[in-house]
Amino acid sequence: xxxxxxxxxxxxxxxxxxxxxxxxxxxxxxxxxxxxxxxxxxxxxxxxxxxxxxxxxxxxxxxxxxxxxxxxxxxxxxxxxxxxxxxxxxxxxxxxxxxxxxxxxxxxxxxxxxxxxxxxxxxxxxxxxxxxxxxxxxx
Amino acid sequence: xxxxxxxxxxxxxxxxxxxxxxxxxxxxxxxxxxxxxxxxxxxxxxxxxxxxxxxxxxxxxxxxxxxxxxxxxxxxxxxxxxxxxxxxxxxxxxxxxxxxxxxxxxxxxxxxxxxxxxxxxxxxxxxxxxxxxxxxxxx
Amino acid sequence: xxxxxxxxxxxxxxxxxxxxxxxxxxxxxxxxxxxxxxxxxxxxxxxxxxxxxxxxxxxxxxxxxxxxxxxxxxxxxxxxxxxxxxxxxxxxxxxxxxxxxxxxxxxxxxxxxxxxxxxxxxxxxxxxxxxxxxxxxxx
Amino acid sequence: xxxxxxxxxxxxxxxxxxxxxxxxxxxxxxxxxxxxxxxxxxxxxxxxxxxxxxxxxxxxxxxxxxxxxxxxxxxxxxxxxxxxxxxxxxxxxxxxxxxxxxxxxxxxxxxxxxxxxxxxxxxxxxxxxxxxxxxxxxx
Numbered sequence: 068x069x070x071x072x073x074x075x076x077x078x079x080x081x082x083x084x085x086x087x088x089x090x091x092x093x094x095x096x097x098x099x100x101x102x103x104x105x106x107x108x109x110x111x112x113x114x115x116x117x118x119x120x121x122x123x124x125x126x127x128x129x130x131x132x133x134x135x136x137x138x139x140x141x142x143x144x145x146x147x148x149x150x151x152x153x154x155x156x157x158x159x160x161x162x163x164x165x166x167x168x169x170x171x172x173x174x175x176x177x178x179x180x181x182x183x184x185x186x187x188x189x190x191x192x193x194x195x196x197x198x199x200x201x202x203x204x205x206x
Numbered sequence: 207x208x209x210x211x212x213x214x215x216x217x218x219x220x221x222x223x224x225x226x227x228x229x230x231x232x233x234x235x236x237x238x239x240x241x242x243x244x245x246x247x248x249x250x251x252x253x254x255x256x257x258x259x260x261x262x263x264x265x266x267x268x269x270x271x272x273x274x275x276x277x278x279x280x281x282x283x284x285x286x287x288x289x290x291x292x293x294x295x296x297x298x299x300x301x302x303x304x305x306x307x308x309x310x311x312x313x314x315x316x317x318x319x320x321x322x323x324x325x326x327x328x329x330x331x332x333x334x335x336x337x338x339x340x341x342x343x344x345x
Numbered sequence: 346x347x348x349x350x351x352x353x354x355x356x357x358x359x360x361x362x363x364x365x366x367x368x369x370x371x372x373x374x375x376x377x378x379x380x381x382x383x384x385x386x387x388x389x390x391x392x393x394x395x396x397x398x399x400x401x402x403x404x405x406x407x408x409x410x411x412x413x414x415x416x417x418x419x420x421x422x423x424x425x426x427x428x429x430x431x432x433x434x435x436x437x438x439x440x441x442x443x444x445x446x447x448x449x450x451x452x453x454x455x456x457x458x459x460x461x462x463x464x465x466x467x468x469x470x471x472x473x474x475x476x477x478x479x480x481x482x483x484x
Numbered sequence: 485x486x487x488x489x490x491x492x493x494x495x496x497x498x499x500x501x502x503x504x505x506x507x508x509x510x511x512x513x514x515x516x517x518x519x520x521x522x523x524x525x526x527x528x529x530x531x532x533x534x535x536x537x538x539x540x541x542x543x544x545x546x547x548x549x550x551x552x553x554x555x556x557x558x559x560x561x562x563x564x565x566x567x568x569x570x571x572x573x574x575x576x577x578x579x580x581x582x583x584x585x586x587x588x589x590x591x592x593x594x595x596x597x598x599x600x601x602x603x604x605x606x607x608x609x610x611x612x613x614x615x616x617x618x619x620x621x622x623x
Contacts, residue, residue, distance in 0.1 A: 072497040076519045079623040080489040086523050089530060094326045102493045104325070105522040106503050107332050113506060123299065125266045125307050127336045131345065156295035158309050160262065164341035168264050168307050170297050186243070187234045192344040193246050195336040197266045202303035205331040206270065206496040211358040215380045218484040219350040225384050228391060241354045244383040245364050252367060345357040372604045382603070385610050401577065403585050405542045405614045409623065434573035436587050438540065442619035446542050446585050448575050464521070465512045470622040471524050473614040475544045480581035483609040484548065 069206065076102070107205050115175050115198045123153075124178040125197040126185060128167040129160075134190035141188060145169070148181055164192075172201070208345065215241070246344050254314050254337045262292075263317040264336040265324060267306045268299075273329035280327060284308070287320055303331075311340070347484065354380070385483050393453050393476045401431075402456040403475040404463055406445045407438075412468035419466060423447070426459055442470075450479070486623065493519070524622050532592050532615045540570075541595040542614040543602055545584045546577075551607035558605060562586070565598055581609075589618070 086098070095101040114120050132138055145152050151173040158166040169185070171178050179196070186194030225237070234240040253259050271277055284291050290312040297305040308324070310317050318335070325333030365376070373379040392398050410416055423430050429451040436444040447463070449456050457474070464472030504515070512518040531537050549555055562569050568590040575583040586602070588595050596613070603611030 069496045069498040071494055072500055073492050073494045074500065074515060075490050075492050077488055077490045077516045078520050078523070079486045081486040081621045081623055082520065082523065082527075083489055083491065085527055085621050089527060090326075094323045096328050098491060099494045100326070100328050102519060102522075103495050103499065104330075104332075105519075105526060106495070106499065109522065110499075110502055110506060111332050123268075123305060125264065125305070125334075125336070127264045127338050129262075129338050129341050129344070131341065153299075154295060154297050156293060156307065156309070158293050160292075160311075160340050161342075166262060166264070166309055166338065168295065168309065170295070170305055170307065172299075184233045187229075187232050187239070189235050189239050191243075192341055193243075193250050193338050195264075195338060197264070197334045197336050199266050199268050199305065199332050199334060201299050202268050202270065202331055203300075204498045204502050205268070206498055208357045208359040210355055211361055212353050212355045213361065213376060214351050214353050216349050216351045216377045217381050217384070218347045220347040220482050220484055221381065221384065221388075222350055222352065224388055224482050228388060237352060238355045241380060241383075242356050242360065244380075244387060245356070245360065248383060249360075249363055249367060343359045343363050345359055368604075372601045374606045378604070378606050382608075382610075389610050401546075401583060403542065403544045403583070403612075403614070405616050407540075407616050407619050407622070409619065431577075432573060432575050434571060434585065434587070436571050438570075438589075438618050439620075444540060444542070444587055444616065446573065446587065448573070448583055448585065450577075462511045465507075465510050465517070467513045467517050469521075470619055471521075471528050471616050473542075473616060475542070475612040475614050477544050477546050477583065477610050477612060479577050480546050480548065480609055481578075483546070 110205065111198065111200050114200055118176065119174060121173065121201060122175045122178055123199050123201055124171045124182060125199065126169045126171060126182045127195050128169070128185055128191050129193040130165055130167070130191045131163045132165050133163055137188070137190040141167070141185065144184065144188070151177060151181060249344065250337065250339050253339055257315065258313060260311065260340060261314050261317055262338050262340055263310045263321060264338065265308045265310060265321045266334050267308070267324055267330050268332040269304055269306070269330045270302045271304050272302055276327070276329040280306070280324065283323065283327070290316060290320060388483065389476065389478050392478055396454065397452060399450065399479060400453050400456055401477050401479055402449045402460060403477065404447045404449060404460045405473050406447070406463055406469050407471040408443055408445070408469045409441045410443050411441055415466070415468040419445070419463065422462065422466070429455060429459060527622065528615065528617050531617055535593065536591060538589065538618060539592050539595055540616050540618055541588045541599060542616065543586045543588060543599045544612050545586070545602055545608050546610040547582055547584070547608045548580045549582050550580055554605070554607040558584070558602065561601065561605070568594060568598060
């Protein structure tokens with residue numbers, strides 16, 4: 068891991084007061100931690116805007132296991148993309164509905180496409196993609 | 207499950223042509239499926255804007271297991287919220303970084319607060335919240 | 346303008362009931378209008394994801410006219426991009442703060458870059474970009 | 485205006501290097517300016533999540549002036565809300581389409597409702613809301 072460095076931020080005291088209120092409310096332990104989070108968020112957004120960088124996505128799929136063949140169709144698609152799909156979690160929300168969450172690694176365009184295909188599968192009620200990364204350089 | 211119903215949508219043919227291109231590209235099997243997805247997405251968004259409705263969230267947390275005490279602190283917090291936290295998945299992305307994904311159920315405000323606390327924990331590099339629901343009525 | 350066409354959407358009646366509640370609450374006059382809005386929104390999003398398509402952006406800039414040279418610097422930058430910047434509106438929010446809104450036309454990447462440069466100008470307190478289009482085909 | 489204050493941020497040098505690249509690319513003049521932008525953005529988001537705080541919104545409306553009665557209906561609605569609507573700009577994008585941008589001031593819930601009503605008006609092709617503020621305390 069790289070060494071810790073330090074830099075100063077100058078701003079009006081009224082702005083700092085409001086920021087201090089916010090970070091207390093959100094549970095941050097100190098300003099540096101809150102600033103680092105803002106910076107990392109911005110960097111992850113930027114990574115997803117690039118073409119040829121490896122990213123990680125978490126895809127949520129909400130569906131009813133009553134839909135005939137759906138589980139089977141999803142599983143088959145997932146197997147075809149087993150290199151990109153790192154892992155998956157399946158939750159029985161209630162009698163009918165399941166939440167499935169997949170962790171997927173690849174180029175931003177690939178992860179987006181896998182998410183779109185899964186979310187557009189007939190019978191999937193709701194799906195979303197979280198865009199995150201492998202964490203390199205975000206230390 | 208409730209019965210299937212049907213309604214007509216009128217629009218300019220140029221708009222429909224563009225929509226047909228989009229749904230083919232995204233892999234939808236037919237227009238109804240694509241329209242249902244747009245409707246469900248809108249309904250889920252609306253649910254999260256209400257105060258007293260039960261929702262489901264998927265929280266992603268990216269962190270390095272090298273950070274002393276972090277895993278321990280996260281686990282402790284998660285235990286304190288074991289009623290809301292349904293399940294969790296842990297992925298070893300590489301030598302240092304882990305991706306943890308939690309499925310959380312509760313009122314929108316509760317799920318948001320749990321997400322904020324976890325994401326603001328010192329050492330968590332990046333975190334995001336997917337807002338979804340238990341699926342009731344989204345059939 | 347192209348002719349009106351019509352297609353049917355099939356869905357569960359529970360889903361339709363929820364959608365009908367939503368569109369009444371939001372003030373839509375009928376289902377077709379609400380569906381058209383969902384479709385157009387999706388198409389506009391897609392256009393902004395493409396490289397070589399002309400789009401329109403509305404950029405909001407919040408700043409204090411007390412900041413020395415800021416108005417001058419913004420105006421100069423805007424003049425350098427007068428081909429892209431269609432029009433602008435200036436609002437005196439209170440004694441110190443102004444809201445400036447610019448309408449900008451160009452390729453998505455160009456409009457994004459103009460927005461980024463303006464928003465990152467020293468003294469601009471807050472800025473956002475609305476992504477919309479020239480409206481072709483959205484009839 | 486309040487006085488300038490200063491605080492230190494500690495972080496790993498690899499994270500700072502990436503941030504420095506980003507701010508150079510985006511055109512920021514220095515780190516403090518970029519950090520202030522991240523802080524203000526976060527504060528504005530938070531303000532819009534509160535119930536009883538005055539905010540400012542910029543609403544974009546894309547429509548064709550060929551639609552009979554639409555301009556009239558929009559103008560009438562806008563007059564009914566003349567206290568909240570500060571100003572408006574109208575742009576002739578091409579032969580058929582207009583872009584109208586309104587600056588609206590009020591409680592977050594009021595501004596959202598005005599935006600929803602305008603965007604859902606029959607004939608409006610696309611509409612979006614920028615959430616910003618009066619700028620108090622964001623100095």
